[in-house]
Amino acid sequence: MMTTDPWEDDHLHEECGVFGVYGADGAAALTALGLHALQHRGQEAAGITTWDGKDFHTHRAMGHVAGNFDSDEVIRKLKGDVAIGHNRYSTTGETALRNVQPLFAELSSGGFAIAHNGNISNAATMRRDLVRRGSIFQSTSDTEVIIHLVATSSYRTLLDRFIDALKRVEGAYSLLCLTPEGMLACRDPLGIRPLVLGRLGDAYILASETVALDVVGATFLRAVEPGELIIISPRGLRSLRPFETQRPRPCIFEHVYFSRPDSVVDGSSVYQVRKKIGVELARESPVIADMVVPVPDSGTPAAIGYAQESGLPFELGIIRSHYVGRTFIQPGDQIRNLGVKLKHNANRAMITGKRIVLIDDSIVRGTTSLKIVQMLREAGAEEVHMRIASPPTRHSCYYGVDTPERSKLLAAQMDVERMRDYIKVDSLAFLSIDGLYRALGEEMRNDNAPQHCDACFTGDYPTRLTDQEDIEVPDQLSLLAERVI
Numbered sequence: 046m047m048t049t050d051p052w053e054d055d056h057l058h059e060e061c062g063v064f065g066v067y068g069a070d071g072a073a074a075l076t077a078l079g080l081h082a083l084q085h086r087g088q089e090a091a092g093i094t095t096w097d098g099k100d101f102h103t104h105r106a107m108g109h110v111a112g113n114f115d116s117d118e119v120i121r122k123l124k125g126d127v128a129i130g131h132n133r134y135s136t137t138g139e140t141a142l143r144n145v146q147p148l149f150a151e152l153s154s155g156g157f158a159i160a161h162n163g164n165i166s167n168a169a170t171m172r173r174d175l176v177r178r179g180s181i182f183q184s185t186s187d188t189e190v191i192i193h194l195v196a197t198s199s200y201r202t203l204l205d206r207f208i209d210a211l212k213r214v215e216g217a218y219s220l221l222c223l224t225p226e227g228m229l230a231c232r233d234p235l236g237i238r239p240l241v242l243g244r245l246g247d248a249y250i251l252a253s254e255t256v257a258l259d260v261v262g263a264t265f266l267r268a269v270e271p272g273e274l275i276i277i278s279p280r281g282l283r284s285l286r287p288f289e290t291q292r293p294r295p296c297i298f299e300h301v302y303f304s305r306p307d308s309v310v311d312g313s314s315v316y317q318v319r320k321k322i323g324v325e326l327a328r329e330s331p332v333i334a335d336m337v338v339p340v341p342d343s344g345t346p347a348a349i350g351y352a353q354e355s356g357l358p359f360e361l362g363i364i365r366s367h368y369v370g371r372t373f374i375q376p377g378d379q380i381r382n383l384g385v386k387l388k389h390n391a392n393r394a395m396i397t398g399k400r401i402v403l404i405d406d407s408i409v410r411g412t413t414s415l416k417i418v419q420m421l422r423e424a425g426a427e428e429v430h431m432r433i434a435s436p437p438t439r440h441s442c443y444y445g446v447d448t449p450e451r452s453k454l455l456a457a458q459m460d461v462e463r464m465r466d467y468i469k470v471d472s473l474a475f476l477s478i479d480g481l482y483r484a485l486g487e488e489m490r491n492d493n494a495p496q497h498c499d500a501c502f503t504g505d506y507p508t509r510l511t512d513q514e515d516i517e518v519p520d521q522l523s524l525l526a527e528r529v530i
Contacts, residue, residue, distance in 0.1 A: 046520030053509035060134040061162040062086030062253045063145075063240070067223040067228045067277045069248035075261050076130040077114035078473035082260040083253055084110055084344075085305060086162070087132035090145040094158040096223055097125035101156045105145040107215035108522065126248075127228060129221040131160035134447060144186045147223070152196050154203040161188040162253055162447035163238040170188075171214065182410045185231050202230075206434040208287045215508050217270070217444035227278030235507050236271025236293040237498050239310055249277050254308040268311060271295070294507040296444065297497035299350065299437045300485060302343055302406045303446075313485060316346050322434045322476060323350025323404065330474035331355060332402055332430045338362030340405040340417060341389070347434035348404035355402075362396045362403075362421070367409050372506065389417070397425030403470070409448075411455035414468045431468065431476040434524055436502040437461070443510050448501065478502055 062083030066072040076093050091113055097451030102123050106113040110132065114120065130148035147158040165171070171194065177180070180193045194210035195203070203224060217237035222229040224351035230251045232240045243250040243263035250263040258265050259438065269275060269294040274285040296303070298308050306316040326347065336358045339348035342365060352359035363408075366388050401421060408414050418429050436457030442448040452456045455464055465473035479489040487496055500506045 046400055049231045053123045061134060062240040062257075063129070063160045063162050063219060063221050063232065063251070063305070064131075064253070065129040065160075065223075065228060066245075066249040067249045067251075069126055069245060070289060072126050072128035072248075073114075073120050075245070075250075076128040077110060077120065078261050079250070079252055079257040080114070080130045080132050081110045083132050084303075086253060087134035090133040090142070091131065092145050092147050092148040092160075093123055093130040094135075094149060094160075094223055095125035095128040096156075096158075096225065097124045099129065100124075101149060101158060101223070102148055103147065103158070105142060105147075107145065109140060116148055124525075127223060129158060129160045129223050129228070130155065131162075143184045146186070148184065148186065148188055148192060150192050150196065152192075152203070156223075157192065157195065157203075158223040159188060159192060160221045162219045162240075162445060163189070163233065164189055165214045165218065166216035166508060166513070167214060167441045168216075169512040170515060174374070191218075195335040196503055202440075206379075208274070208285075211465065212288065215511055217508075221252065227276060228268060230275040230277070232269045232271055232273055234272035234288045234291045235498070236295045236311075237297060238296065239397050240269040241302070241446075242266045242275065245492060249282060251275075254304055254310070256305045256308040258296050259307070265309070292494060294495065295487070295499040296446075297499045298435075298442075298501060300447070301481070306346055315406065318484055319346035319434070320350035322352075322481065323347035323352075324354040325353040325480035326404075326432050326434055326474075327354035329477060329480055330391070330432055332432075332472060334362045334400040334402045334428065334430055336396075336399055337402045337404060337420075338396070340403065341365040343406040344404040344434065347406065351402065351404055351432065358400065359393050360392075362392050362399075362401060362426075363417070364392050365389050391418070391420045391424035391426075393424040396421060398427055401426050403429055403431045405431070405433055407438055408433055408455055408464070408468075409438055410453055411464065411468055417471055428471045431470040431474075433473075435476055435481060436478045436499075437464075437475050438501050440499050440501050440504040443513060444498065444500075444508075446501070 064076050064079035066075050073093055073095050080091055090107045091110045094103040103118055116172050129147055147160040148157045165187040169191045171190045175193045182189055191210055195206045198206035198209040198211050200206045216232045219238040219240040220231045239253055241252055241255050243258040243265050245263040257264050272288040274287055276283050284314050295311050300318045304315045308315050326520045337348050337352040339345040439457045441451050498507050
């Protein structure tokens with residue numbers, strides 16, 4: 046039986062990754078390379094759509110980019126010098142091929158393909174209204190709502206219909222759209238999800254992260270600004286600002302975990318920020334110990350920073366196997382726990398008899414932390430002091446991150462001392478919210494005007510959560526009907 050890697054069950058999962066090419070021979074092959082660089086953002090499925098000047102061509106598949114887009118046969122079928130691609134980790138919609146992006150539809154203006162990183166927080170509300178008016182949905186993805194809003198808009202041009210559609214949705218989006226007229230790229234007015242623009246010869250490249258530009262040999266031009274709409278066509282590139290200007294709130298967790306360390310996000314090196322996070326953590330929560338050990342790989346840069354600031358040696362006390370994704374194991378608890386060690390194993394010779402500062406990026410459910418600590422104890426660690434490179438994750442994300450419901454977030458149910466007891470560590474400390482902002486070059490968090498979306502830590506959501514409000518506040522007529530019955 047194929048089961049999901051048990052270590053990945055206790056992480057905030059990456060949202061999705063998008064990549065686009067306009068005006069390059071072999072656009073599909075370049076897009077496949079770009080998606081491979083963004084594989085960490087979505088490992089459930091991948092897809093590419095191309096345009097050859099006459100027809101659209103699409104290939105979508107479950108699983109990783111490698112294995113689905115590494116054959117000449119697949120790439121040859123994706124003709125054209127224009128392409129968009131998508132890596133998926135489901136946040137809205139079931140795990141099924143019909144939800145794999147890019148999504149495609151034939152509109153009155155012609156073909157329309159869309160790839161979306163983020164989450165529309167009023168998608169269910171909009172979907173109910175569209176269905177009542179006759180729309181027929183082919184997927185359960187929130188992204189399809191945008192297609193139907195474009196299709197049903199009363200504006201004349203496709204561009205105006207697209208803008209009209211985006212003005213009606215809430216939440217987070219970095220979008221790439223492919224039409225017979227050219228490519229559209231847009232970032233939501235708050236800039237919650239990242240999107241960057243690059244150049245490869247005469248071609249334009251768009252991607253979720255700069256690392257994807259590096260991999261295909263493109264030059265980074267700039268980040269797509271919050272609320273910016275870019276149109277690329279045979280006439281060149283132009284930029285519009287069709288939305289009301291708002292104070293940006295880019296996702297702070299991109300710096301903690303989501304983005305690759307070799308990316309630059311909103312002008313900051315992710316690797317350098319994570320090292321500074323470790324420095325701040327060492328200043329806030331020092332401990333007498335023998336060594337600093339990261340939970341690989343996400344805790345490594347912060348552990349380096351912690352070690353440098355504290356003067357403690359940095360050691361690889363846990364070794365990660367890079368050849369385990371999904372494992373052929375039965376789901377029984379005993380065998381599942383053995384399966385955990387296929388991916389991470391304690392470096393016994395290094396940690397026996399030692400007092401360890403264990404660094405991880407976050408605690409979600411706490412189940413993985415419990416297993417790691419148990420593994421280190423069994424390998425002979427004398428003390429285990431856990432330090433977390435972010436504040437406690439107490440709230441769910443509704444902007445494109447697959448977060449467990451709040452009742453399953455350990456920090457939402459326990460204070461730090463109870464969490465320490467649950468995980469069975471000698472001490473536990475989290476980075477403060479101001480410490481996280483200091484690592485990003487700010488003096489502190491501006492509580493009156495937060496510089497980032499940090500709702501997973503603070504509960505301060507930057508947009509309305511219409512769908513969630515509908516769940517939490519039942520329809521009053523329904524309640525009346527229940528009482529009458």
